Each structure stands twice: as structure tokens, then as C-alpha cells.
Amino acid sequence: MSLTCAHLDALLAAGATAEQLVALVKADMIERELIIAEKREKDAARQRKSRERHAESRDVTVTACDIVDSPAPLTPPLKVSPDPFKRTPPISPHPVRRGTRLPDDFKVPGEWIEWAMNKRDWTRQDAKDEADCFARYWQAKPGREAVKLDWFKTWQNWASNSRRTSSSDPPVWDGIA
Numbered sequence: 001m002s003l004t005c006a007h008l009d010a011l012l013a014a015g016a017t018a019e020q021l022v023a024l025v026k027a028d029m030i031e032r033e034l035i036i037a038e039k040r041e042k043d044a045a046r047q048r049k050s051r052e053r054h055a056e057s058r059d060v061t062v063t064a065c066d067i068v069d070s071p072a073p074l075t076p077p078l079k080v081s082p083d084p085f086k087r088t089p090p091i092s093p094h095p096v097r098r099g100t101r102l103p104d105d106f107k108v109p110g111e112w113i114e115w116a117m118n119k120r121d122w123t124r125q126d127a128k129d130e131a132d133c134f135a136r137y138w139q140a141k142p143g144r145e146a147v148k149l150d151w152f153k154t155w156q157n158w159a160s161n162s163r164r165t166s167s168s169d170p171p172v173w174d175g176i177a
Helices: 004-016 020-058 110-120 124-140 151-162
Strands: none
Touching: 004 020, 004 110, 110 124, 110 151
């Protein structure tokens, strides 16, 4: 029951004593405190369940497939904040692998040339010419699209998607005169 001023006025008009009114107000206050305590308990239980679900989603078992062959060094740990309420991001147990841009002095390795020659049936000169195009393109490309994690795979895609034909093949007529 929620006691209002109208209830108290009606009780006074009906002749209730001061002791009765005080007892009624105290009972109403106790009832409200119990309702608030129940609500807090429910909220705390809901929060505990949410934290347990969140903690379960973080429990991950690392398998051999997850381990990188040549891991980058771990980043240094963040300093602990003197403010206990300020959250600092957790340190990942897995090293962060970051992509790189193709260096300006990059020369396509011989294994890459051999791969392209075998895959596309190019001559060595065709593969070298395509490698020069590859290097010029990625060195000149601005922005984050020019940052790659695995440059050999990027070369494989480039060579596989190239429209270059072997110089020993006859030229393809594409209908343009």
C-alpha cells in the first residue's frame, strides 16, 4: 500500500489518533524499504548472471591452430590506473599481427617469380614485368588499403587475376580496332 496525503487527511477527519497515524506511516515506510530491498536483490542477481555469461564468452581454449608461426612481440602492459574506478583495457594473451606497406626498395623474390611462372605459364620476363607492375601499384596506393598482412598471398592474388598472357602466346583480339 502506498500512503498518500489524502489518506492521512481522511484518517484525521475520521478521528484517528496521532499514535495511530504514526504507526501507519512507519508501517508504510517499512513496506517501501522491503520493496526497494527486493528490487535491489533482483537487480544484483540479474547483474551476476550477466557477468557470468560474459565471463563464459571470454573463456577460450587456445589450440595449435591459433598459434602464429612467427608471432609479433607482445605490446608492453598498460600502467595500472591510480583511480580504481577507471577501467584500463585488458592485455591480450595473443600477439597482435599488423599489416605493413610494401617498402620502396622492395624486389619480388625469386620464389614468387617461380610461382607465377608455374601458375600462369609465363616466361621469366613476363613474371618480372608483372612483378614490377605489382610493386609500383602497391607502393603508390595511399591509405589503409595498401597495408597487407601477407604480401606473398597478395602477389598470388595479383598474378592469378592478371590479364597478362604469355608473350609466347599469340595476341588476343578484343574487338577494338
